[in-house]
Amino acid sequence: MDFHTASKYASLLSKDYAEDIFALLVNYQAISASEVAARLNLHIKTAQDFLEALEALGIVSKEEVLEKKRPYYRYILQQTRLVIDIDLAQVKQEPSHHSLSLRIRERENAGARFSAARNDDYITSVAIWTGEGREREERKIKLTMPQGKFLFHLPFPKAQPMSVAEIMQKAGVDENLAPEVLDLVQLLEKYDVVESPPGG
Amino acid sequence: MSLVRKLKPDRSITGALIPLSMLPIFGLASLIFGIYIGMLTVTVMVGLWALYYLYVFLRTRSFPQLFLCVYAIFLCYMFAVAAENVNINRFEQLEYGLAYFTGLAFFGMVLIYLFVTRRVKWRGREIFELAGEPVEEIGDGYTSRPRPVGKVAYSPEQMRGFTRFCARHLIAVPYPTSKNITLVPIKMGEEYGRLLGLSGDYRDATWVNFDVDGEISVHIAHKDYLDYREQLAFDPLCASLGQVFIDFFELYNKGEGVRVIDRMDDLRIGIFS
Numbered sequence: 319m320d321f322h323t324a325s326k327y328a329s330l331l332s333k334d335y336a337e338d339i340f341a342l343l344v345n346y347q348a349i350s351a352s353e354v355a356a357r358l359n360l361h362i363k364t365a366q367d368f369l370e371a372l373e374a375l376g377i378v379s380k381e382e383v384l385e386k387k388r389p390y391y392r393y394i395l396q397q398t399r400l401v402i403d404i405d406l407a408q409v410k411q412e413p414s415h416h417s418l419s420l421r422i423r424e425r426e427n428a429g430a431r432f433s434a435a436r437n438d439d440y441i442t443s444v445a446i447w448t449g450e451g452r453e454r455e456e457r458k459i460k461l462t463m464p465q466g467k468f469l470f471h472l473p474f475p476k477a478q479p480m481s482v483a484e485i486m487q488k489a490g491v492d493e494n495l496a497p498e499v500l501d502l503v504q505l506l507e508k509y510d511v512v513e514s515p516p517g518g
Numbered sequence: 519m520s521l522v523r524k525l526k527p528d529r530s531i532t533g534a535l536i537p538l539s540m541l542p543i544f545g546l547a548s549l550i551f552g553i554y555i556g557m558l559t560v561t562v563m564v565g566l567w568a569l570y571y572l573y574v575f576l577r578t579r580s581f582p583q584l585f586l587c588v589y590a591i592f593l594c595y596m597f598a599v600a601a602e603n604v605n606i607n608r609f610e611q612l613e614y615g616l617a618y619f620t621g622l623a624f625f626g627m628v629l630i631y632l633f634v635t636r637r638v639k640w641r642g643r644e645i646f647e648l649a650g651e652p653v654e655e656i657g658d659g660y661t662s663r664p665r666p667v668g669k670v671a672y673s674p675e676q677m678r679g680f681t682r683f684c685a686r687h688l689i690a691v692p693y694p695t696s697k698n699i700t701l702v703p704i705k706m707g708e709e710y711g712r713l714l715g716l717s718g719d720y721r722d723a724t725w726v727n728f729d730v731d732g733e734i735s736v737h738i739a740h741k742d743y744l745d746y747r748e749q750l751a752f753d754p755l756c757a758s759l760g761q762v763f764i765d766f767f768e769l770y771n772k773g774e775g776v777r778v779i780d781r782m783d784d785l786r787i788g789i790f791s
Binding site for chain 2: 430432434438439441469470471473474475476
């Protein structure tokens with residue numbers, strides 16, 4: 319299950335009336351939105367939206383029924399166990415050869431403020447200005463130790479760019495920690511603090 | 519050696535401003551409260567000055583600074599005596615006159631010697647000139663990030679000895695922590711603010727850091743970078759500043775610390791800048 323689907327499940331399950339609707343679904347062979355609304359004293363739109371969302375997730379199925387030429391749907395529960403199973407490894411950014419060989423350096427006049435640690439050679443935080451005009455605000459990014467060491471060894475603006483892997487090696491950052499370093503690189507690229515010069 | 523300066527001329531009067539400010543304070547205090555209070559005010563100010571030099575001596579172990587402290591104490595004492603006897607014109611008394619003028623002659627001559635030989639000169643400007651000397655590339659690229667400049671093998675004792683040397687010769691003020699020693703070069707006129715902690719955190723100043731593993735890193739403050747006439751390429755400038763200290767360390771380690779002083783003296787930078 320991906321994170322997006324899991325968040326939909328969680329959103330539905332967090333409703334106050336979710337348990338009561340599931341109780342109806344599990345005890346009734348088929349039930350309509352108006353029957354659920356009447357039984358639980360809900361607005362029919364609320365009940366219908368909930369059941370439609372369950373149908374979209376495949377938890378219930380619906381069948382069209384005609385009553386006095388007016389069609390409506392009846393919902394039938396398809397599964398009696400709901401399992402939210404998220405593999406967090408899916409969101410882990412496995413370092414690819416391309417991402418580690420990306421040659422980067424600090425962008426000139428990036429406008430970022432770096433705070434160096436007193437006791438060791440690493441950067442503790444980066445302050446970046448975001449937004450324009452009155453919306454302009456300072457965003458401070460606290461760094462982990464490997465990220466701080468990596469940033470400490472990032473080439474200066476106008477210096478020869480180095481690959482992410484080379485900088486990690488120079489900074490003494492273990493290869494296993496590449497995902498968190500790459501995450502920082504992505505973030506700093508987004509805020510124009512680092513650049514990958516063409517042909518660099 | 520080339521005498522083409524990379525730094526802008528020093529037109530700052532901050533260093534002279536503090537002793538000079540004693541004059542109008544003396545004048546105003548005398549005008550408002552009388553000559554006795556005026557002289558006492560000067561006595562207190564010179565006393566504070568003596569305390570400052572005593573602190574600098576304790577911080578740097580630079581004996582010329584102790585001499586300045588003793589000189590200030592002498593002046594302080596003479597002003598105090600003069601203030602007590604201001605109405606009986608003590609200057610006409612032979613003993614006072616002798617003590618005052620012989621003291622003044624002695625301290626004056628030693629002071630001139632100390633200034634001419636640059637023993638009381640903070641060497642920040644020399645450091646920045648030496649750092650800028652080999653950098654010909656123009657191109658800015660300033661960043662507030664420190665730059666690792668290399669690794670040197672040294673024992674903690676060697677490092678402590680070198681930092682004592684730097685402090686004693688007013689090359690840089692050391693800020694030791696458990697894991698490293700940071701050397702902050704200070705230009706003439708900036709010493710009051712830096713040493714009295716009025717110039718903010720030393721990590722925002724220009725510094726060279728030596729850590730326990732022998733790693734050396736450099737940070738150049740934006741203010742100091744703007745002091746160069748041209749927008750020198752920042753990366754080589756940082757590397758050069760680090761190299762200046764590495765060279766100094768190696769000379770000191772070979773027992774040739776005097777060559778470090780010679781290198782700085784050869785630049786012939788004004789004694790007050």
